Amino acid sequence: MKITIIGTGYVGLVTGACLAELGNDVFCLDVDENKIAILNGGGIPIHEPGLAEIVNRNRAIGRLRFSTDVEASVAHGQIQFIAVGTPPDEDGSADLQYVLAAARNIGKYMTDFKVVVDKSTVPVGTADRVSAAIRGELTARGPGDVIRGFSVVSNPEFLKEGAAVEDFMRPDRIVIGCASGGDGLKAHALMTQLYAPFNRNHERTYWMDVRSAEFTKYAANAMLATRISFMNELANLADKVGADIEAVRHGIGSDPRIGHSFLYAGCGYGGSCFPKDVQALERTARGYDQELLILRAVEQVNNNQKHVLGNKISERFGADLTGKHFALWGLAFKPNTDDMREASSRVLLGELLRRGATVAVHDPVAMVEAKRVLALDFAATPELLERVRFCDNQMAALQDADALVIITEWKTYRSPDFNLVRAHLKTPVIFDGRNLYEPAVMSEIGFEYYGIGRSVLARN
Structure with a gap:
């Protein structure tokens, strides 16, 4: 299949390289000329175990290419992955300027049916904004162009830094949010074909509506962040009362309803996902006149930790x-x-x-x-x-x-x-x-x- 990846950051580069490894023809686009020069010169702009080998192998055989040519990128892939950054805005909400810019470029240059996949972590409702941005560009082009339609899909990533290649190639789940009728049926068929190699042993794909898929990514990261902050609060109390938080971790983790994952006390979480995703989910809730009191506490505990x-x-x-x-x-x-x-x-x-x-x-x-x-x-x-x-x-x-x-x-x-x-x-x-x-x-x-x-x- 012909795939376009928009954005060669952490998510985009891993996604593009791994899809090429499975035999797809992948075109990776980035507006950063320096980054594309590094990738075309044999370098890797991020550190991720195993990624360099996959990138270099697939680039050498022609299944993976890197370019700044926007029009060529739109022409290449019937499936267009948007994997650009969504940094936190001043109010904690996700900044969607790069996502919407990518969507407008697709609308500006597309000449046949496209499945547009939101791979970036985006707030609930982003697919509607992406659709509107594409439709706006198509309208601006006038009635003379023949356009066969498009469908926007949500396919959030669940990659752990340091284990991203393994996570992509051996996923525990694939979440896809897709419309149920019209062009959504075409998108469903193409996404099913794309992810078929991951479902040979057993079905890993969870199909749902688009907004639920967008919500799932934030909910997952918020839950993991909550577990970390919860254990850090208990650890600080354990220091006062003379308990051993490691013994406590084993004791509660042995309960199958709780499990052992993400129960390690430490000096606070960081990275590109948990801090901004917790903030973005809080901001989304405030937009609907709701306060997520637990997540507010999770964030405060982590800052204190x-x-x-x-x-x-x-x-x-x-x-x-x-x-x-x-x-x-x-x-x-x-x-x-x-x-x-x-x-x-x-x-x-x-x-x-x-x-x-x-x-x-x-x-x-x-x-x-x-x-x-x-x-x-x-x-x-x-x-x-x-x-x-x-x-x-x-x-x-x-x-x-x-x-x-x-x-x-x-x-x-x-x-x-x-x-x-x-x-x-x-x-x-x-x-x-x-x-x-x-x-x-x-x-x-x-x-x-x-x-x-x-x-x-x-x-x-």
Whole structure:
């Protein structure tokens, strides 16, 4: 099948590459000339395990191409995926300017029937706005053009950064919102054909109306964010009452009605999805005169959680950290990605630097992106960023540090040589924002250990 992907960001590039891997002829469009040049030159603008191999293989055999030619992209694919960014607007709502611009371009250049697929995460009702934008362009072209119609479909993505290729190629579900009659029947047939390879063993596709599909994406992310914030609140209470949040996690996760997923306490969630999707769903509710009180609390808890490690450090070393030096392991918001959006490390670094500390940082993948993002964060106070040392080696970051602080649960941090860690540190103190280590073990080998919901155990 001939497929067009509009947008070569995280979702678009993964979607396009994986559909090409299945034998489709995929045309990827982006207005960013630099990004297209990187992709055509053999590079990959994002870090995602396994993606480079798929992109390079399919580009070499001609099943995957990259271009800035809008008219050619519309002509290519009978199915047009819109996978552009939907950043949060000032009021928290999703900014749809790029989605609607893509829709207008389709309407401007289309000459035959198109299935237009909203792959970007968009609010309920966006498909109607996309349809209106396309129809407006068709009307503006006048009655002389022969147009065979179009249908707008919602097909939200459920990709985890760091496991996106696996998630796409082995999905646990495929959600498709499609009209039930007219051109919707054509769209249903084409989408069924496109996703047939994923349904050979058993049916993974959930068909529903368009608005329900749009809602499903937000509901899923809001539920996962809620579980995280719920456990973080319990972890903070566990620190006060002397309970072990890891024992609690096992205890409640064993209940099949609850399960173990997304019950890990930590220093707050980040990334491109949970923060903006929770805000966007809240904004949608306010548009209908409804308050989502639980989600408002989820967001507030997460914002507060990003300060928990800073508070623990201040309780141990004092509010004024002048003369103190810290090692920070992990900068990306999660492992297996270089994504720094809404990363907890950015909040903690700001606190430590403003309180007078110096910091040595390490991340296996995100160092380049971190330098770029932090330069923006500290644009008004560049002198603070001068107190950050970027280290290519995780052990080098420990040298003469008053404590080690762990933000991201990279595998390389899970089983370090603790004798070497202790030898490098000025004082054997660890603040573990992801509960990688066992408090009792840390105490036995001579570390002063502060976890999330486990610190009391380490000091008893």
